[in-house]
Amino acid sequence: MQQESSSDCPWPGTGQASVERLRSLRTEWLAVLNGLTADDLDKQAPFPWHDAPEQALADTLAWVTAELMKNTAELGQLHLLRATAG
Template sequence: MDWLRALREEWLTVVDGLTEADLSATAPFPWPNDPAHTKAHMVAWVNTELMKNVAEIGQLRLLRAVS
């Protein structure tokens, strides 16, 4: 699990390093070249995906623990 914690720290470092200008720029992913979506939207989307994945992993661990 150390590798997962390291990835978390790396993600936090990247997000903390973003400036207002960075966050206001057009998102390159997952909405390429759509000026309606900024990098701030992209960061929020990535965080949501990460939370979903963690919740799914937690559910699988609970199922495994009771079986």
């Protein structure tokens, strides 16, 4: 697996640009999910469960979605902390 560099995931900069980028990524993610068929979802997941034939792509997508929700909650918590810090 190729190691990504920080330039592979550039930061958009301002708060507004960051919000726009996150919204764009959400739209892309939904397009990926909407493009999958039931057969696609039932295929064996190559990641993150290596050599686990009982894990389907649907399991990976659920895991990724949970991670995205967790990260969003963390960003919201940081926003609240910053707002209350003055």
